[in-house]
Each structure stands twice: as structure tokens, then as C-alpha cells.
Amino acid sequence: MSHAHSIRIIPENCRGCRRCQVACSSHDPGPLNPRLAGIQILQLENEGGNYPVINMECLERFCGKAHQGNTEQKPACVGACPFGTLEMMGAAS
Numbered sequence: 001m002s003h004a005h006s007i008r009i010i011p012e013n014c015r016g017c018r019r020c021q022v023a024c025s026s027h028d029p030g031p032l033n034p035r036l037a038g039i040q041i042l043q044l045e046n047e048g049g050n051y052p053v054i055n056m057e058c059l060e061r062f063c064g065k066a067h068q069g070n071t072e073q074k075p076a077c078v079g080a081c082p083f084g085t086l087e088m089m090g091a092a093s
């Protein structure tokens with residue numbers, strides 16, 4: 001099985017800004033609720049860092065929440081991350 005769509009996470013780049021969560025949630029109906037986003041940011045107390053965790057479904061296929069303003073189709077969370085924590089990989093060539 002080929003994975004034409006896959007999101008790569010580089011946790012050490014994450015600053016915990018949660019723009020990814022806001023971008024994901026903004027596609028959902030109703031009040032904005034980043035806590036329900038497909039991506040969550042864990043706070044690692046021992047290491048003092050942020051660790052993004054994303055739903056398995058998000059990793060396997062395009063969620064349909066397209067990032068606006070870019071010709072390359074990518075999910076809203078990936079497009080919203082300003083720190084290179086989320087990347088598309090394995091795109092069909």
C-alpha cells in the first residue's frame with residue numbers, strides 16, 4: 001500500500017503555539033474549539049518541551065481541511081505551522 005499522503009512531525013521544532021489546532025478547528029462547524037482538533041500538543045514536564053500528537057487518520061489520508069492560500073494542497077494544520085514542525089512527506093510524484 002502506498003502512502004501518497006503523510007504528515008511528518010518534527011517534535012523538537014514545536015513551540016507550543018497551537019496555531020495548528022486553531023487552523024484545524026476553524027474548519028469545524030460551531031464555536032472554535034482547538035481542544036477538538038485532530039492534533040494535540042502534549043506538554044512534557046520532565047523535558048520542558050511540547051510534543052505534537054496527531055490522529056492516525058490524519059496521517060493516512062487527506063482530511064479535507066485544506067490550507068488556504070497555497071497551490072500545493074496540504075492540511076490546515078501543516079500550512080499553519082510557522083516553525084517547520086509539520087511537513088508533508090511521501091507526496092505522489
Ligand code: SF4
Binds near residue numbers: 054055075
Ligand atoms: S490533518 Fe486535518 S484533521 Fe488532522 S489535525 Fe491536520 S487539519 Fe486537523
Ligand code: SF4
Binds near residue numbers: 013016021082086
Ligand atoms: S503550529 Fe507548529 S509549532 Fe505551533 S503548536 Fe502546532 S506543531 Fe507546534
